[in-house]
Amino acid sequence: METNPQIINDLAPKKFGRYGKVWLVFLLLMILVSFYAYGQQLIKGLVITEMRDYALWGVYISNFVFFVAISLVGSLITAILRLSGANWSTPLTRIAEIIAVAAIIMAGLTIIIDMGRPERLFYLFTHGRLQSPIIWDVIVISTYLVLSLLLLYYPLLPDFAILKTFFGKNTKPGKWYGRLALNWSGSEKQKSLYNRSIRILSVLIIPVAFGIHTVTAWLFATTYRPGWDSTNFGPYFIAGAFVAGAGSVVTIMFILRKTNHLEAYITDLHFDKMGKLLVLLCLVYLYFNVNEYLVPAYKNTKEEAVHLAELFTGEYASLFWLAIVGGLIVPIVVLIFPRGRKPIPAFLMGMLVVVGAWWKRYLIVTPTLLHPFLPIQGVPENWRHYYPSALEWIITFGTLAMALLIITLLVRYLPVIPIHETAEEKGIEELKKSKRT
Amino acid sequence: MRTVARLWILLLMFSGITTLHSGLYAQDIKYKVRVSLNYMKIMPETSLLTITAKYKGEDGFMPATNLGYDIFNVLEFDSLVLLGQTKTNKEGIAVFPLKDLGSIASDSTGTYHFLAASLEHPQYQLVEKDIDFRDTQLQISIDTEQGINNLNATLTDTFTGEALEGLPLRVQVQRLFRPLRIGDDFYITDDSGSVKVGVEPGIPGLNGRLALEVILLDEDPYGTVKVVIEESLGTPIDATSTFDQRTMWGPPSKTPLFLLTFPNLLLLGIWGAIVMLIVNLFKINNSKNP
Numbered sequence: 001m002e003t004n005p006q007i008i009n010d011l012a013p014k015k016f017g018r019y020g021k022v023w024l025v026f027l028l029l030m031i032l033v034s035f036y037a038y039g040q041q042l043i044k045g046l047v048i049t050e051m052r053d054y055a056l057w058g059v060y061i062s063n064f065v066f067f068v069a070i071s072l073v074g075s076l077i078t079a080i081l082r083l084s085g086a087n088w089s090t091p092l093t094r095i096a097e098i099i100a101v102a103a104i105i106m107a108g109l110t111i112i113i114d115m116g117r118p119e120r121l122f123y124l125f126t127h128g129r130l131q132s133p134i135i136w137d138v139i140v141i142s143t144y145l146v147l148s149l150l151l152l153y154y155p156l157l158p159d160f161a162i163l164k165t166f167f168g169k170n171t172k173p174g175k176w177y178g179r180l181a182l183n184w185s186g187s188e189k190q191k192s193l194y195n196r197s198i199r200i201l202s203v204l205i206i207p208v209a210f211g212i213h214t215v216t217a218w219l220f221a222t223t224y225r226p227g228w229d230s231t232n233f234g235p236y237f238i239a240g241a242f243v244a245g246a247g248s249v250v251t252i253m254f255i256l257r258k259t260n261h262l263e264a265y266i267t268d269l270h271f272d273k274m275g276k277l278l279v280l281l282c283l284v285y286l287y288f289n290v291n292e293y294l295v296p297a298y299k300n301t302k303e304e305a306v307h308l309a310e311l312f313t314g315e316y317a318s319l320f321w322l323a324i325v326g327g328l329i330v331p332i333v334v335l336i337f338p339r340g341r342k343p344i345p346a347f348l349m350g351m352l353v354v355v356g357a358w359w360k361r362y363l364i365v366t367p368t369l370l371h372p373f374l375p376i377q378g379v380p381e382n383w384r385h386y387y388p389s390a391l392e393w394i395i396t397f398g399t400l401a402m403a404l405l406i407i408t409l410l411v412r413y414l415p416v417i418p419i420h421e422t423a424e425e426k427g428i429e430e431l432k433k434s435k436r437t
Numbered sequence: 438m439r440t441v442a443r444l445w446i447l448l449l450m451f452s453g454i455t456t457l458h459s460g461l462y463a464q465d466i467k468y469k470v471r472v473s474l475n476y477m478k479i480m481p482e483t484s485l486l487t488i489t490a491k492y493k494g495e496d497g498f499m500p501a502t503n504l505g506y507d508i509f510n511v512l513e514f515d516s517l518v519l520l521g522q523t524k525t526n527k528e529g530i531a532v533f534p535l536k537d538l539g540s541i542a543s544d545s546t547g548t549y550h551f552l553a554a555s556l557e558h559p560q561y562q563l564v565e566k567d568i569d570f571r572d573t574q575l576q577i578s579i580d581t582e583q584g585i586n587n588l589n590a591t592l593t594d595t596f597t598g599e600a601l602e603g604l605p606l607r608v609q610v611q612r613l614f615r616p617l618r619i620g621d622d623f624y625i626t627d628d629s630g631s632v633k634v635g636v637e638p639g640i641p642g643l644n645g646r647l648a649l650e651v652i653l654l655d656e657d658p659y660g661t662v663k664v665v666i667e668e669s670l671g672t673p674i675d676a677t678s679t680f681d682q683r684t685m686w687g688p689p690s691k692t693p694l695f696l697l698t699f700p701n702l703l704l705l706g707i708w709g710a711i712v713m714l715i716v717n718l719f720k721i722n723n724s725k726n727p
Contacts, residue, residue: 127689128689129687129688129689129692130689130692130696130697130700131684131685131686131687131692131693131696136700139700139704143704143707143708143711146711147711150711150714150715153718154714154718157721182718182721182722183721183722183723183724184721187724189720189724190721190724193717193720193721193724194721196717197714197717197718200710200713200714201714204707204710204711208707
């Protein structure tokens with residue numbers, strides 16, 4: 001198993017530089033503060049949040065839906081593009097898998113944060129009803145987490161073996177990579193098991209990924225509420241998740257390209273391809289958005305009219321238009337031009353998409369709860385509105401920091417671009433060139 | 438510099454005094470409790486004293502919880518006999534059952550006298566409340582005249598045995614949230630202490646059974662007196678309950694079979710594949726050499 005030393009040298013994990021350390025300390029501080037806030041929530045209960053009888057799901061559930069959406073990226077880049085033979089995506093697969101793992105771990109944790117009595121988590125399994133979409137969500141999230149971990153781990157086996165040799169068998173990192181490589185030697189039997197397993201994983205993860213987003217959509221759509229009562233919610237969520245996931249990959253691949261000096265591996269071509277893909281995904285999601293808002297606006301039932309008025313021109317109008325125009329239309333317009341798909345504009349559009357995607361989830365969750373069919377009465381005035389409390393924001397930012405910390409640590413210790421696959425592809429390319437000459 | 442030091446000393450003194458003062462003052466605050474004491478009789482033999490206690494806090498009236506009371510029977514010349522103790526719950530309500538009212542002493546006119554005296558409590562001031570009442574008998578019966586069911590209720594004084602005339606009785610059907618009134622708001626007892634109320638047909642009840650109740654509500658000096666009779670005078674409820682069926686809204690034990698079968702088969706398939714993938718990792722680990 002020989003690999004070009006230059007490639008290994010470029011792609012092997014490197015220690016944090018000065019900025020990396022500052023970034024790590026910043027994330028740890030944020031997490032520490034959020035631990036204090038969560039401690040307050042554990043002691044005093046959910047009363048420290050601004051969630052009340054009507055806004056019973058708030059920023060935590062919006063954040064959960066966001067994490068679930070981001071996690072779809074693993075199956076998009078790795079599985080779908082792999083199965084469709086799009087080899088250009090090879091340098092991006094590891095990044096996508098890392099984002100997916102971080103996001104799905106945090107999605108699970110966010111649900112626990114949203115629970116008033118987290119010590120009763122086990123009741124979900126002992127007292128759960130199979131008829132409830134919440135149980136379906138619990139099952140499908142655990143399944144997707146295991147599959148995402150396997151999808152991250154399997155392609156790493158040859159890379160771990162390479163890194164073991166690179167760092168030296170007797171060094172501390174070398175020993176660790178050696179253990180994780182599971183005695184990988186590239187034997188025919190190992191290759192056969194490896195290829196078969198990756199093919200199975202790539203196929204298996206797609207329906208499960210679709211399942212997780214559909215079931216999360218059903219948490220809303222199975223209730224009879226304005227804004228949620230839609231048969232389109234499953235595909236609408238999947239389309240939105242593809243957009244959020246692709247946006248996050250564009251953002252993180254730009255940052256990693258800069259920090260890890262990967263310009264030779266993540267090229268302008270990758271931004272160009274991802275930009276085109278993002279345009280397509282944004283267009284599909286825009287279509288679903290038109291569908292979700294135009295049909296109820298046309299029917300204009302009393303409850304839907306109030307809900308839509310709040311979104312279009314009311315209390316949530318600024319956020320709504322930020323999510324639609326900033327998070328979808330502007331990226332489509334910019335990325336449709338080749339100059340817009342250069343690394344910097346693509347990165348900015350990716351950021352915009354991710355921020356828009358987060359607020360979109362907030363807009364899906366909160367306004368509907370504050371417009372129930374029965375009028376809100378006999379409650380304090382502030383229960384009619386929902387503005388997350390400072391502690392809620394701190395906890396939410398803490399979860400986002402934890403997701404970024406997981407990504408940062410995985411990026412620190414794993415090769416962010418698959419070494420083995422890159423070397424193989426480069427070898428094949430060189431072979432083709434030599435045959436031509 | 439000296440001025441700053443003086444200011445510091447003044448500040449420390451001020452904060453010390455206010456802290457000490459507030460600490461001492463905190464122990465002095467005891468709320469005045471407002472108490473109502475009521476008598477209730479549920480025929481044939483249950484007699485209760487009900488105490489409701491509240492105090493005016495910063496946010497308006499609040500229930501005075503966990504406040505103990507001694508209950509006394511007041512005899513002639515104001516001598517007291519301790520009957521027992523009770524304590525208010527989180528709603529500020531305490532109930533004291535008067536077991537065997539016949540054995541408790543009344544005065545020569547047949548009037549009972551009771552006193553509830555609160556016990557020491559760190560939060561509330563001491564308070565007393567007394568009540569006088571006479572024991573009554575409220576009898577209920579059903580008869581049918583020309584196909585119409587009538588409810589008859591008669592109220593008499595237990596001590597004198599005389600009928601009680603001119604008292605309002607409510608006639609109603611027991612319901613889960615709020616009783617269903619029959620006819621007028623109340624009926625006044627005649628010179629024989631009776632009322633007669635027609636029970637209209639068609640009132641729905643479980644298996645046609647109606648729990649009819651007649652109440653004398655908080656009338657001086659008799660308190661509240663209630664009698665209940667259960668009769669098959671109503672129309673059976675045609676309940677199309679799916680309680681025993683396997684439905685999407687049923688309990689876990691009533692999960693629909695299709696929901697038990699297909700998702701579990703799907704899960705079995707997916708987790709079977711996951712187990713196989715994990716086993717493959719072990720196989721890779723064990724097949725080192727070409």
